[in-house]
Amino acid sequence: MTDITVTVIFHREGALALPALASMRDLVDHTRSLGLSVEARAVLDRPDDLTRHIVASRGDWLCAPEEIEFDDLGLSRNAGVQAARGKFLAFLDGDDLWGTDWLYHAHNAAISKNIDAIWHPQILYYFCETDFKRPPSGSLPDTRAQSYYLRHASSDEERFNQDALFLNNIWSANVFTTQSIHLRYPYDCVDRTKGFGIEDWSWNMKTLWEGIPHHVVTDKVHLIRKKSSGSLGQ
Amino acid sequence: MDFGLKEGRQFPGLQTKRGSEAEETIAADWNVFHLKDEIVAVRVEKVAAKLPPLILDQIRHQARHDGAIFACGRNAFAKLRQVDADDLIDRCGLDVDKLLASIETPPHSIIIISRLIAGDAKKYAADLADALQFLLRNPGFGYSNRAKLDRGNGLARADHPETLPQHPDHLLERHVQRLERSDTRRSGSFPQFDASKGYSGCKQHDRSGCGRSIRARPLAIRQDFLRLLQPGITWPVPNVWGDICTTRLAICNFTDRQQTTCALATSNNFPAEFWPADDASASRHLRRTGRGIWISRVEPLKGTGLLAALASARQADRFHIFGPLQDDPERMGLNAPNIQIHDLVSDVSATDFTSYVAFIFTSLFEGMPNIVLEMSQHAIPMVLADIGGLRDTFDEDAVVFVKHLDLENDTARAFSRALDQHRQSVAAAFLPGDP
Numbered sequence: 001m002t003d004i005t006v007t008v009i010f011h012r013e014g015a016l017a018l019p020a021l022a023s024m025r026d027l028v029d030h031t032r033s034l035g036l037s038v039e040a041r042a043v044l045d046r047p048d049d050l051t052r053h054i055v056a057s058r059g060d061w062l063c064a065p066e067e068i069e070f071d072d073l074g075l076s077r078n079a080g081v082q083a084a085r086g087k088f089l090a091f092l093d094g095d096d097l098w099g100t101d102w103l104y105h106a107h108n109a110a111i112s113k114n115i116d117a118i119w120h121p122q123i124l125y126y127f128c129e130t131d132f133k134r135p136p137s138g139s140l141p142d143t144r145a146q147s148y149y150l151r152h153a154s155s156d157e158e159r160f161n162q163d164a165l166f167l168n169n170i171w172s173a174n175v176f177t178t179q180s181i182h183l184r185y186p187y188d189c190v191d192r193t194k195g196f197g198i199e200d201w202s203w204n205m206k207t208l209w210e211g212i213p214h215h216v217v218t219d220k221v222h223l224i225r226k227k228s229s230g231s232l233g234q
Numbered sequence: 235m236d237f238g239l240k241e242g243r244q245f246p247g248l249q250t251k252r253g254s255e256a257e258e259t260i261a262a263d264w265n266v267f268h269l270k271d272e273i274v275a276v277r278v279e280k281v282a283a284k285l286p287p288l289i290l291d292q293i294r295h296q297a298r299h300d301g302a303i304f305a306c307g308r309n310a311f312a313k314l315r316q317v318d319a320d321d322l323i324d325r326c327g328l329d330v331d332k333l334l335a336s337i338e339t340p341p342h343s344i345i346i347i348s349r350l351i352a353g354d355a356k357k358y359a360a361d362l363a364d365a366l367q368f369l370l371r372n373p374g375f376g377y378s379n380r381a382k383l384d385r386g387n388g389l390a391r392a393d394h395p396e397t398l399p400q401h402p403d404h405l406l407e408r409h410v411q412r413l414e415r416s417d418t419r420r421s422g423s424f425p426q427f428d429a430s431k432g433y434s435g436c437k438q439h440d441r442s443g444c445g446r447s448i449r450a451r452p453l454a455i456r457q458d459f460l461r462l463l464q465p466g467i468t469w470p471v472p473n474v475w476g477d478i479c480t481t482r483l484a485i486c487n488f489t490d491r492q493q494t495t496c497a498l499a500t501s502n503n504f505p506a507e508f509w510p511a512d513d514a515s516a517s518r519h520l521r522r523t524g525r526g527i528w529i530s531r532v533e534p535l536k537g538t539g540l541l542a543a544l545a546s547a548r549q550a551d552r553f554h555i556f557g558p559l560q561d562d563p564e565r566m567g568l569n570a571p572n573i574q575i576h577d578l579v580s581d582v583s584a585t586d587f588t589s590y591v592a593f594i595f596t597s598l599f600e601g602m603p604n605i606v607l608e609m610s611q612h613a614i615p616m617v618l619a620d621i622g623g624l625r626d627t628f629d630e631d632a633v634v635f636v637k638h639l640d641l642e643n644d645t646a647r648a649f650s651r652a653l654d655q656h657r658q659s660v661a662a663a664f665l666p667g668d669p
Contacts (some may be wrong), residue, residue, distance in 0.1 A: 013467040019300035026295075098297060099292035123289050124319075125311075135308030141314050147306040148315040149285065161320055170319040219288040223296050223303060 004103055005039040005086030005179070008062075010055060010078045010094035012048040016225065018180030021058050023097035023223075028061075033211040038103065039063055042094075045076040051094070064118065080149040081182040090176045095203050097130075097223040098174070106176035117213045119176040121220040124150040142179045146226060155214045165205050171214055173200035174222055174228075181212060238491065239274065251275040282414025285312055398416065425556060488516070525552045526571050527590040527655070530597060531558035532568070537619065541565030543646035544594070548653070582608040592617050592653055602627065617652045 001017035008024055010017055028040045031055055042055055042065040055065055068079050077091055088110060090103055101119065106119045136142055145227050152171055153160050208214060256266055256275035264277045280286065290312050297303040304311060317324050324627075530536040532555060545553045552572045556579045563569055577584050582605065582655075587593070593609045593616045600622035609616060610628070618624055620635040634652040639645045 019296075021592060022299040023296055043494060097296045098305070099289075100295060102293075123285070125289075125293055125303075127303050129305050131305035132302075132308075134306070137308035139309045139313065140309075141306045141310040145306045145310075145314060148317060150315060153318060153320045155281065157322075164320045164322050168322055168325065194267045220285050221289045221292045225302070 002039045002086040003036040004088045004090060004107055005041060005080075005084035006090040006092065006103060007041040007043055007077075007080035007084065008074070008092040008094050009080065010042060010044045010047055010051050011071075011073075011076075012046075012051055013094045014048065014050045015054070016095040017051050017054045017098055018058060020092070020094050021055070024092060025061060026100045027103055028099050030100045031107075034104050036107060037105065039084065041066070041080060041083060042074075042081045043068060043083075045079075046071045047167070051154055070189075072139075072189045073200075074189045077173075077182075078186045081179065081186065084179055087162070087178060088176060089097075089179050090174070091148055095225045095227075096174065099221045100221075102217070102220050102222070103176070105220055106217050109215065110176065113215070113221075115213075116178065116181055117215050118171075118181065118207060120152045120171050120214060120216050121174075121219050121222045122136075122152055122216040124148060124152065124219040125221055125223045126226045127223060152216045154216050155208060162208065165201075165208065169204060171200075171202035171204050172222065172224065176217075182208070185210065196220055221222050236269075239269070240272075247279050249277050249279055253343060283316070286315070330498075409419060448544055490493045525554060525590045526594045527554050527556070527587055528594050528596065529556045529582065529609070530603075531560055532557045532563070532566065532575070534566060535598055537598050538566040539642050540596040540598075540645055540649070541594070542570065542573070543643050544596075544649050545570045545573050547643075547650050548572075551596070591615065594649065594653075595619055596649070600624070617649060 006024070008147075011057050013020065026042065037216060040062050042059055042062045042121050044052060044055060044065055044067045046069055046094075047055070047067065055062070061139060066079065066083060068076060070076055070079070076158065079203070080091065081089060087169060088107060090106065106121075109119055110117065126146075126148050131142070131145050132146050134142035134144050136145075141147070142215060155162065185203065185207050187200075217226065239252065251264075252272055252274055258275045261498070264275045266275045268274070290512060293303060297308075306314060307486045319325070368411075454548075527543055532538060535555075541553065542554070545551075549570075549572055552574065553577045556577070557566065557575060558578050559575065563575055568575060593606075594644065595603070595606055595609075595616065595618040597603060597619055598621070600619075602623045606616070606618060607627070608625060610633075616628075616633040618628070618633050618635055620637045625635060634655065636645065636652050639648060
């Protein structure tokens with residue numbers, strides 16, 4: 001059985017798919033070089049032509065990119081879950097980047113705990129392109145810089161306040177966990193007729209309240225492009 | 235701080251807030267005090283732990299794929315702000331425990347409101363507030379901290395909703411206000427309490443003496459909460475809220491404003507029902523005194539004559555004018571007892587207008603008036619003269635347009651009808667049985 005299926009979800013990222021694919025390739029190659037079997041997949045949910053073209057031309061190393069027409073973040077991930085062959089699944093968003101050894105260390109952490117759990121990187125680095133307009137003073141960032149670090153907490157930490165989830169999302173969507181957890185707890189679709197739905201936030205709530213712990217992998221980082229939407233980086 | 239605070243000087247190692255922003259700060263780590271004539275909040279900046287070199291190396295490694303990673307400075311990125319994801323005090327000044335504990339008793343109704351669609355949701359929530367206040371006019375549906383609790387059905391009852399007591403210094407209200415302000419400054423962002431803050435219609439400050447406790451009104455919350463109210467999910471303050479299942483729940487659709495319905499939850503766990511007011515109480519409600527707001531340069535070209543006529547036609551209402559005077563108010567007809575003239579609003583986006591029932595824009599000639607765009611960020615109905623590019627900017631179902639007619643009095647009557655019509659149509663949209 002494949003150790004890990006890593007699935008990147010694309011929508012209409014356009015040129016931002018280029019760094020994401022390059023970073024994902026680093027991630028996959030590095031993990032394979034350490035002896036783990038990795039299936040690398042892409043799900044393109046109603047992509048635009050540029051995104052489709054970039055994935056086709058720069059993603060020939062991916063295993064059969066799948067194009068779907070859901071236009072829904074949650075259902076896109078569920079499609080990735082169904083197609084995956086790995087014991088563990090990792091999801092990536094098509095405009096972000098990831099520390100090269102994320103998969104390897106997340107896998108090690110998951111194996112060592114030997115329990116159902118959901119894994120997040122310890123640090124998210126939110127980088128904001130508009131910070132080019134706010135140059136630093138020497139080694140100090142401008143006080144108006146929009147880039148920042150967000151530190152994830154494990155749900156079993158003493159200081160962890162579960163009630164915070166009622167008011168804000170506290171874990172990102174790029175999780176690492178078993179396929180069986182994903183099959184048990186599929187993502188809810190974003191119900192546009194009701195204008196609601198933040199699929200990762202809802203999923204974090206659902207799984208935590210079902211008793212699935214959320215843990216962090218120490219010293220691992222994801223690099224998240226800061227945008228106006230998104231439930232965590234606000 | 236005596237020198238430079240007002241000019242925006244940065245104090246190394248300190249974070250500062252001033253004025254209303256400071257006043258609304260309640261997180262434990264802020265010190266709030268008076269400095270001269272101003273309220274100031276100060277806290278020591280959190281000293282972030284140094285990021286492990288391993289993390290920094292991973293970031294550097296990825297920067298070869300995307301230069302934007304170092305947009306903040308290649309030598310500076312290690313010293314960026316660090317925030318704990320679950321520390322909402324640090325992330326957004328929100329003390330979760332205090333906030334949840336501040337809702338001391340179950341509200342009589344919970345309105346589950348969709349998120350997303352920035353801007354519109356606030357307006358939608360405000361409309362809901364208006365409609366529900368209208369529908370809940372029936373005696374027995376008001377709720378207050380002093381009202382008798384009817385444990386039989388979990389509802390609180392108050393026989394005279396209009397005279398509900400005020401609640402001092404309510405934490406949730408203050409948070410709602412704070413978020414309202416921060417949101418209006420950050421277009422594109424959409425904090426999770428939009429619905430409730432837009433809906434709450436809460437007063438600017440308790441000390442203003444014009445508002446009601448948020449507990450006197452239905453509580454609007456994000457739809458995500460619905461999951462948390464399902465059996466099996468533990469409400470964080472069960473002892474405080476008691477049996478949440480006896481609370482009325484209404485799930486509000488957001489498909490189309492014209493078709494918007496208050497779909498009532500029908501499961502046994504969430505009995506929900508709203509009763510329409512009878513005609514007499516509906517009329518009373520519509521006739522009740524309202525406060526309209528008008529902001530512009532105070533001069534005839536801005537429709538001051540029209541405003542004067544409107545004030546004369548609606549003597550039960552009050553009209554608050556904000557703006558620099560270009561002429562003697564009396565000469566412009568603005569000396570009616572129900573007209574109050576105030577100074578210019580220095581920052582429209584940061585000012586609280588939730589106690590006003592409508593923003594009225596009467597200008598005779600405009601291109602694209604900034605004030606209307608700014609006021610659209612506030613959750614109050616807008617009745618606008620149909621001029622310039624406004625019709626291209628706002629949908630008819632979001633604002634009420636009034637055409638200028640030949641006679642000023644006719645136009646004033648049209649404005650007056652529009653004010654009534656807006657409130658009536660909003661209320662009717664949520665009547666049970668409507669599509």
